[in-house]
Amino acid sequence: MFIEPRVGTGPSGIARRGWIEVVCGSMFSGKTEELIRRLKRAEIARQRVEIFKPALDTRYHAEDVVSHNQNSIRSTPVPVAQEILLLATNCDVVGIDEAQFFDESLVEVCVQLANRGTRVIVAGLDMDFLGQPFGPMPALMAVAEFVTKVHAICVRCGELASYSFRVTAAEDKILLGETDAYEARCRVCFQEGLKGKKERGGMSE
Numbered sequence: 718m719f720i721e722p723r724v725g726t727g728p729s730g731i732a733r734r735g736w737i738e739v740v741c742g743s744m745f746s747g748k749t750e751e752l753i754r755r756l757k758r759a760e761i762a763r764q765r766v767e768i769f770k771p772a773l774d775t776r777y778h779a780e781d782v783v784s785h786n787q788n789s790i791r792s793t794p795v796p797v798a799q800e801i802l803l804l805a806t807n808c809d810v811v812g813i814d815e816a817q818f819f820d821e822s823l824v825e826v827c828v829q830l831a832n833r834g835t836r837v838i839v840a841g842l843d844m845d846f847l848g849q850p851f852g853p854m855p856a857l858m859a860v861a862e863f864v865t866k867v868h869a870i871c872v873r874c875g876e877l878a879s880y881s882f883r884v885t886a887a888e889d890k891i892l893l894g895e896t897d898a899y900e901a902r903c904r905v906c907f908q909e910g911l912k913g914k915k916e917r918g919g920m921s922e
């Protein structure tokens with residue numbers, strides 16, 4: 718489990734310093750639950766917390782980061798990452814959910830937030846349904862002080878799962894709100910699934 722290096726400013730009043738944390742993994746790995754856990758602890762420490770997510774993710778409620786177990790925290794949808802810089806001016810901690818859907822400019826936004834003293838916690842899918850690094854996530858993992866990879870359980874064999882296997886034949890990179898269309902799978906079962914799809918002609922490659 719991740720233990721914060723520090724949370725509040727403490728009684729010494731020494732100016733706080735920013736840093737970046739990344740929580741990544743496949744679908745059903747508990748990324749959002751972990752993001753919410755860290756943010757709730759910061760709230761208990763009387764930190765000013767704000768959560769942002771890409772406006773294109775409209776699953777469930779527009780205003781909430783909602784994890785699949787309904788343990789939610791209110792959040793603000795933003796159309797572009799730069800908007801976070803303007804909206805987060807008075808925050809001690811900024812949470813960003815579904816970060817894989819932002820473009821590469823999110824990396825610079827997170828760096829700027831951390832440089833000005835904000836703790837930034839970014840949660841997102843590290844790989845897409847083909848097992849490729851997803852959007853800004855690999856670069857965020859590189860510039861972060863702390864990276865936590867959480868795992869799901871493979872629904873085929875019960876091993877630890879790192880991959881999001883798409884059960885349907887759809888080939889769009891973004892298939893929103895369609896959690897039924899995915900299974901968490903381990904490396905072996907993910908590869909077997911891809912092979913099966915190619916053999917059935919379900920993929921263009």
Ligand SMILES: [Zn+2]
Nearest residue numbers: 871874903906
């Ligand atoms: Zn498996």
